[in-house]
Each structure stands twice: as C-alpha cells, then as structure tokens.
Amino acid sequence: MLHTFVALVEDKPGVxxxxxxxxxxxxxxxxxxxxxxxxxxxxSRMTIVCDASPTAGHRIAASLYKLxxxxxxxxxxxxxxxxxxxxxxxxxxxxxxxxxxxxxxxVFRARIVDLAPESLMxxxxxxxxxxxGLIQVLNENGDRILEISRxxxxxxxxxxxxxxxxxxxxxxxxxxPEDKGEELTGAPSDALMAEETGFD
Amino acid sequence: MASKGKxxxxxxxxxxxxxxxxxxxxxxxxxGSEILWATLEGEGVDVVFGYPGGAILPAYDALRKFPIxxxxxxxxxxxxxxxxxxxxxxxxxxxxxxxxGPGATNLVTGIAxxxxxxxxxxxxxxxxxxxxxxxxxxxxxxITGITxxxxxxxxxxxxAEDIAPMIREAFLVAKSGRPGPVLVDxxxxxxxxxxxxxxxxxxxxxxxxxxxxxTESASILAAxxxxxxxxxxxxxxxxxxxxxxxxxxxxxxxxxxxxxxASTLLGLGGFPASHPLSLGMMGMHGEAWVNHAIQxxxxxxxxxxxxxxxxxxxxxxxxxxAKKIHIEVDPAEINxxxxxxxxxxxxxxxxxxxxxxxxxxxxxxxxxxxxxxxEASKGECAVRDIRNLPDNGHLYAAHVMHDLxxxxxxxxxxxxxxxxxxxxxxxxxKHDEPRTLITSGGLGTMGYALPAAIGAKIACPxxxxxxxxxxxxxxxxxxxxxTAAQEDLDLNIAIVNNGYLGMVRQWQEFFYExxxxxxxxxxxxxxxxxxxxxxxxxxxxxxSEVLAAVGKARGHKGPFVINFMVEKEDSVYPMxxxxxxxxxxxxxPEQNPLVETANDH
Numbered sequence: 001m002l003h004t005f006v007a008l009v010e011d012k013p014g015v016x017x018x019x020x021x022x023x024x025x026x027x028x029x030x031x032x033x034x035x036x037x038x039x040x041x042x043x044s045r046m047t048i049v050c051d052a053s054p055t056a057g058h059r060i061a062a063s064l065y066k067l068x069x070x071x072x073x074x075x076x077x078x079x080x081x082x083x084x085x086x087x088x089x090x091x092x093x094x095x096x097x098x099x100x101x102x103x104x105x106x107v108f109r110a111r112i113v114d115l116a117p118e119s120l121m122x123x124x125x126x127x128x129x130x131x132x133g134l135i136q137v138l139n140e141n142g143d144r145i146l147e148i149s150r151x152x153x154x155x156x157x158x159x160x161x162x163x164x165x166x167x168x169x170x171x172x173x174x175x176x177p178e179d180k181g182e183e184l185t186g187a188p189s190d191a192l193m194a195e196e197t198g199f200d
Numbered sequence: 201m202a203s204k205g206k207x208x209x210x211x212x213x214x215x216x217x218x219x220x221x222x223x224x225x226x227x228x229x230x231x232g233s234e235i236l237w238a239t240l241e242g243e244g245v246d247v248v249f250g251y252p253g254g255a256i257l258p259a260y261d262a263l264r265k266f267p268i269x270x271x272x273x274x275x276x277x278x279x280x281x282x283x284x285x286x287x288x289x290x291x292x293x294x295x296x297x298x299x300x301g302p303g304a305t306n307l308v309t310g311i312a313x314x315x316x317x318x319x320x321x322x323x324x325x326x327x328x329x330x331x332x333x334x335x336x337x338x339x340x341x342x343i344t345g346i347t348x349x350x351x352x353x354x355x356x357x358x359x360a361e362d363i364a365p366m367i368r369e370a371f372l373v374a375k376s377g378r379p380g381p382v383l384v385d386x387x388x389x390x391x392x393x394x395x396x397x398x399x400x401x402x403x404x405x406x407x408x409x410x411x412x413x414x415t416e417s418a419s420i421l422a423a424x425x426x427x428x429x430x431x432x433x434x435x436x437x438x439x440x441x442x443x444x445x446x447x448x449x450x451x452x453x454x455x456x457x458x459x460x461x462a463s464t465l466l467g468l469g470g471f472p473a474s475h476p477l478s479l480g481m482m483g484m485h486g487e488a489w490v491n492h493a494i495q496x497x498x499x500x501x502x503x504x505x506x507x508x509x510x511x512x513x514x515x516x517x518x519x520x521x522a523k524k525i526h527i528e529v530d531p532a533e534i535n536x537x538x539x540x541x542x543x544x545x546x547x548x549x550x551x552x553x554x555x556x557x558x559x560x561x562x563x564x565x566x567x568x569x570x571x572x573x574x575e576a577s578k579g580e581c582a583v584r585d586i587r588n589l590p591d592n593g594h595l596y597a598a599h600v601m602h603d604l605x606x607x608x609x610x611x612x613x614x615x616x617x618x619x620x621x622x623x624x625x626x627x628x629x630k631h632d633e634p635r636t637l638i639t640s641g642g643l644g645t646m647g648y649a650l651p652a653a654i655g656a657k658i659a660c661p662x663x664x665x666x667x668x669x670x671x672x673x674x675x676x677x678x679x680x681x682x683t684a685a686q687e688d689l690d691l692n693i694a695i696v697n698n699g700y701l702g703m704v705r706q707w708q709e710f711f712y713e714x715x716x717x718x719x720x721x722x723x724x725x726x727x728x729x730x731x732x733x734x735x736x737x738x739x740x741x742x743x744s745e746v747l748a749a750v751g752k753a754r755g756h757k758g759p760f761v762i763n764f765m766v767e768k769e770d771s772v773y774p775m776x777x778x779x780x781x782x783x784x785x786x787x788x789p790e791q792n793p794l795v796e797t798a799n800d801h
Contacts, residue, residue: 018348025349055535062412062532068353068373072411 001054002031004076004083004155005061007046008038010069018067019046026063028052032085032152043071047154080158086151087131088113089122092144101143108134119146128153227398232360232391233262236324239367241266242399245295247658248324249273249282253299254339256326258391271658271687274679276303278651280310280381281677283321285652287314288638289613290659291445293374294321300328301339304385305346309645311381312350316642317466318439320379322370323347329389330358344385352380358387360395364402372404378530379443412531415546415554423501423525423542424558427457430499430523432570435461436482436511439641440504440529440548441470442634449552450503451475457562460574462490464505465626466641473610473630479574483511484776485623489577491774491782497522504528504548507537508642509778517781527551595741597621597696597766601628603746604666604694607754612636612664612692615653617673618644619703621696623772625668647676650693654680657689664692664754671697671723678729684759685733692753693761695726698768706771710786730761737761 009015016035023030031049038045052060057075064073093101098120105112105122108130114121124131131150138145230238236259240248247269252260263270273279276298283294298307304325314321328337344354353373355366363386370382427433441450447470454461454477461471462482471478479490491513494500500522505511512518515537524540526533527548534543544551601624604614610630615638616622622639631637638656640648649669657665674695684691705719730737736756740749740763753760774785 014344017345021348058534059532059536062530062534065410065412066352066530066532 001051003050003052003057003060004153005046005048005050005064006074006076006155006157007048007064007070008040008072009044009046009067010071011037011042011044012069015044015067015069018069019048019064022063022067023048023050023060026052026056026060028056028060032150034152034154047152049153074157076155076157081155082158083127083153083155084125085128085131085153086123086125088147088149089124089135089138089145090114090119090147091122091138092118092146093120094118097143100141101138104134104137104141108137110134227396227401229394230360230397231258231262231394232357232363232386233259234265235360235363235395235397236367236386236391237262237266237268238397239364239399239402240295241268243368243371244292247271247286248295248297249279249286249655250297250324251276251279251299251303253301253303253326255300255328255388256297256303256324256386256391257299258388259297259324259326259386269658270297271654271683273651274682275677276306277310277647278654278677278680278683280307280321280323281313281645281648281651282655282658283323284310284314284317284319284648285615285638285655286659287319287321287655288317288652289635289656289663291635292320292659293371294319294655294659295324296321297324299326299339300343301341303339304341304343307343307383308346308350309643309647310651311347311383313640313643313645313648314381315350315352317640318379318443319381320374321381322367322374323351323381323383324367325383325385326391327356327385327387330387331389333358333387344383347383350381351383354383354385356385356387357390360390360393363390363395364397364399365404368399368402369404372407376407377410410531413529413546415544415551419542419544420551420554420558423527423544423555426499426523426525426542427459427501427555427559430459432497433457433459433499433501434479434493434497434522435459435471436464436494436500436502436505437461437467437470438464438503438505439466439470440527441467444504444529444548445634446504446549446552447471447634449549449556452556453501453552453559456556457559458568458571459501460493460571462486462494464508464511464641465639467505468626468637469631469634472632474632477571481626483508483782484513484778485627485772485774486511487578487627488774488785488787489574491776491785492577493574494519494522495781495783500524502526502528502540503552506530506533509537510641512537513776513782513784514779519782593742594767595743595746595765596770597624597698597764598628598770599743600694600696600740600746600764600766601625601668603743604668604750605629607747607750608664608666612666613638613653613656613660614666614668615639615649615656617649617667617669618646619670619673619701620698620706620770620772621668621670621702623703624696627772646670646673649673650677650684651680653691653693654684654687654689657691658687661690665690667691667693669693669695670702671695671699671726672701672721674726675723681730681733681735681759681761685735688758690757691759692750693730693759694753695761695763696766697723697726697763698766698770699723700768702770703772705769706775709769709771710775711777726761726763730759733759735759735761737763739763739765741765 034047061073061075110124113123249271279296283296287294328340357363374382460477462479482490525542526540527544531545613636616625649667653667701719727737749762773788
C-alpha cells in the first residue's frame, strides 16, 4: 500500500541522498518525493510517497528519525489532510484542434500557460486522480501528449496541527500553541471539500 | 595516560598554548590540524590508532604538540578495529585516523563492524583539497558516500572553522542513543587553514528530543502486570545491558522476580555467568536448555537486544506461547523481527528503574517450579563434561577454552575472532563481568580479534587481555603482531589451529555432504611468525600442556603467542541450522568421544 510521510529535514548538502538511500536499503520503492523550503529558515520539507507493506509505517518513520539531519517525521496515513500535485502537460495541437483541449481544460479547472503553433501547455493542480483523469481524457480524445512533468504529492494535515519541530527546536521563553493533534482538526468547509473531492 | 611503548617516536613536549580545551570564551587562532587535536584532547581522547598519508599529513605534523598517543597500525582496518576494541573495553569513544583514498577505504570493514554492533567510534580521514574535490584527484575517494549506510552519520569539513563543531558533534552522535560509528572527512586545505578555536563555543546543540522514545506509565504498568502474572518468564539480556550499564538493574529484576536470564553473544558478561539464575548464551549455538526455556516461556523480557536471526531461529515458531516485552533504545527495532506486546522505548537502565518500583518481590515458592524445570532440563540436555573427555592424544578446543577460563579465573578480557573458536569461547569461558568478552557479533568480521585486543589492552592496561582466534581469521590481520611488538603490549594470543576454516567446514560437513571445498588451510608456523616479530611463542598439541603454556604466557611481560593444535574436524554443538526452529538443534552424535554432559566444573 502507499504510505505518505512528511519529513522536516535540515537544508544541507547530501540530506536528500541520505533519505533516498534509506529507502534503497529497505528495498522500498519511492513513488514520489518532493522537497522545498518550509516555514522555517534552514529547514526543508519533504513529502515522500512510497509503496510498502501496511505494517511498514512505524519502521520507516523510526528509520528516518535515525538520520541525524531529519528533524521530524509525520506518517500522514489516514489522518485528515490536503494532498495536491502540480503537473505541466504539453499536448500536440493545431489551431483546429485547440478548442477541444480548451474545453477539457475548463472542465478540469486547469489553465493554459503556453500556446505555440504546434502545441500548448496545460498547468493543472489537484489530487493525483484529477491529474490522471485529465491525462486519460486527453489520450481518449486522441490528443498526442508530448511531455508530462509532475511534482508528486505534497501534503499538509488539516486544522491546528503544528509541526512538532517547532517544539523540538523551541528556545526557552518562546511560547507556542500546544499541538492538540487530530482532535482539534476543524471540519473542512464545503467549498474546500468540493475542490478536493470534485474529481476523485 | 597509558605508558608509551618502545619504538614509538612520540614526542612528549606539549605546546601549552595550543591545547586550549575547556577554556570557555577563550578563542585562539589555530590551524585546522591543531584544532583537530585540540578538540580531540578536549573530548578526553588520549590515544588514537592510525596510519599517516598525504592528505592527513598536516594533521600528523601538528600531533607532536598534543598529549595524544598515536598507535601506528599496519593496515587501516586494524585502526578501526583497535578503536572499536578500545571503545568496547572502556565504554569510551574510540578514535582512528587514516589518510584519503585507500587509507579511508581500508577502514570500511572496521566501520561496518562497529555499526552492526553499535560501538561508538569516531573515524578521522584526510581528504584531498576542497578545490579539487570531485575531480578524481590522486587518492581521492568519496568516503562519506561509501560509508553513508555504515555510519550513524558522517561529515565533510572543508574549512578550518568546521572542524571543532563537527568533531564535537561526532562524539555526541557516536555515544548518544544507540551508539555507533561516525566519520569526519577533513580536506587537506581545511587542515592547513587557520581559524579561531574555542572548544566550549563549538559544543553541539543538545540532541533533538526523539519523539518516538516513550516509556510512559501505561506501558510500564502493562509490563509490570505481565511480569507479575508470568509463570515461565525469561529475561533476554543483550548488548544494551552493557551499553546502558544496566547490569545492576537486570540483576535486581531477575533476583526480585526469580527470573532466569539468557544472554545474547554480545550480552555475555552483562549478567554474571556464575549467578544461579544465569542460563548462558541463547541462539544458534546456545545450550539446549537455554533455547528450550525460551521456547517454553510464557513471557520474554528482552533487554537491549534486537531478536537477531542468530538468536531466534525461524520466526514462525519462535517462543510461540510467550508474551513479549521489548525494552530498547532504538525505536526502529520494535516489531522489526518479532511482534511484541509491550514496548518500552528508551534507555534500558532508566526504563528498568521506572519498572522496578512496580514489582513486589516474588514469593520464593512460586518461582521454583519453572527454575527447577530448567535446572532439570540441563541434566536431560546432557551437555559436555570437560573432565570426562578422553585424553587420547587429541586436543579439543573445548579443553583449551575451559582451561583458559580456569587459569585466568574468568577475569581476563577475552577478544575473539569469528568462527568455531568464538562459539567455544562463548560456551566454555564464563564471563562474570561486563566488557570482558569482546567479539564481532553482527558483522562477524574475521580478523577482528588481534587488532581489537590491541585496542582493549591500551584501554585497560592493567587488565589481562587474551586474543582467541582461529588460524584462518588470525592470518587476515596477522600484520598487527608488529603493532603489538612495537607498542610492547602485554597481550596473550591463543590461536585455535585446526587447519581448516572451521565454521565453514562444519557447515560443509552438515549441509554440503562434507565437500570441503576451499576450507583446508595451510598456515605458517605461528611460533616462528611470532619469533620473526621478536615475540615469544609456543605450540601445544596435548591437553596436559595447556595450563603450562597459559601460565607461561601470563607470566611473560609482553606479547606471547600460543599455537593450540586442536582436533581438526571437531564441530560446535548444539547447532540450530539456519531457518530451523529454536528447539530443532543438531546435537553431538552419541558415538563421538566428546560426549555432552551437564557438569563442567
């Protein structure tokens, strides 16, 4: 099954290798891995999606913690969260076939970000199934997809969950709201639910 | 500081202004090389094991200014094993030094050995200048890449100012939590450049709290409940008992609740072998009664051990009726091999101290049935009786180990290599004190014994230290005899010589139809080899000569080699074939003269 981990790591050379090497050692395939800056200076945030046995979650999280550069690990699992992926899709089009693609883009609430005589580029954001849906429809329509670039999944837990790394790195005297975890998770608004589940 | 050996040209004068350790807020401008040694000195290091070379030469050039002894090894693998032996014997962090390229790669086996057995060592390697990093410069190798999976962590220092904080953090990482090896790779230009040095200011940030460590009261109470209700409990004592210095707490638990204690190979010595509740070693070559007790237990209390395949046999049938409590500092070990009922994740000593107040002493008459049952099975299992072995002109390794134990009153530090002799040592030499058996368990590194013993002897110069090695493994690192000679170490070396790679031969006998492919071994005359190093030695081929030879070695100040010419095709019994259940042991055949009986005193 797919596991999703959010890891806060030190922003230093070689950290990605250490994380990737850990999965290699455990013989677990990484489905996607995204890295970028987090809310803290010098701390990067990784979202790692991997395919492993249902019971592997604890061991993967514990092994990630063994890496000195890993500050916090969150096994997102079934907890309430928002997941998003961004994709750029280049489709071969002629001025005649463009309008069909425009319609699809409208339905999927995607955007056209580049228009060339022989192709156009679509930017789409959403859960994986929404992106896969667009790709499937493009294929079914006979549109030739020239290139796809996908970021892989990024996730963030809903509600008042605060990254524990703030606690871990807290300097004396600096007060932080206590992490109440899932209990305080606010019910997502209808509009947000629609956005997320619309194409699931 | 330990005395210096003959032949070392170690200078003893110190330049006082450079050893600025411990002076907070007192920054001094030093070269990177000086910072390296000053930081090591500040961390309490008084000896390093190493081998110089081009990329580490600036550091070696500065060494004379510092009160740190350097032991020149003959191969860098020896340096890593010496640091490892030093760490295991003393409980302190061992340090080894090598140059870039081949010097660094030669450390690899030693680093992996320390990693698999959770031994705190810090490895310093020289590296080519930062300006040519990544260009395949002469003797350049990506040692941090190579050692990434076999170190707890590693560092590259490319600037002089990096060195002190990295070394200090390396020491913290090496000894904290589950200990392990850390490597610091220092470029040549970082050694040559200068920077402000302030030991106190270079202190690492306190270690991040590990959110998965939890010994919360609910788990403690659950564990106490299981222990109170158990009718057939067994404590499994692992290396963590030594690492966490929890011997006293394990003993209190065992005595208060009348629980027998089985040890892993690396746990031997953590609980006194002579204690009435001590069962001995569990696992592949454990005594039959130990493995039977585990299989019949209704509760296992695993203390600082990791249910390695060598101690569990096949997992499907392991201790089928036992609840399991796992007390372990590394959260990644929980439920890895064996699913447990209660996990106390944290320092063993602290966890036991939290647990013990919840346990009232067990009524003596309640325990007796289980302990008596195990006692009885010792007789049934019929293990050997050393005294009754026929003195038929053959010398058995079991004799050698037994007599060595008797002669040294079980008080020596014994450093073994890997193979049959290692198992015989574990079976016949009864260790009562922690850190008196030093052996490569996890990686099973042949060639470990001699260099590790050199490290152990330097760590504990007042202790009697014995190397116990096979003829195969000894030859892997025999060059370190020269190191022992140069340092004039009072080291006793017992070679258990059966002319085979014995453990492999045993597997060939049992599982490969006695096809002894590539296991017969022609060795040099080890006494002459010792003599070539200026080391005394003697050969022994009869039981009656063992004690005299051991006495001679003990009486001699300096290294001494005994070549024990033992029975060639003897095997270690009992044995659990790989993949079999813990109670499915191969026992010594009846017709074999080495009959197993119960009393070995």
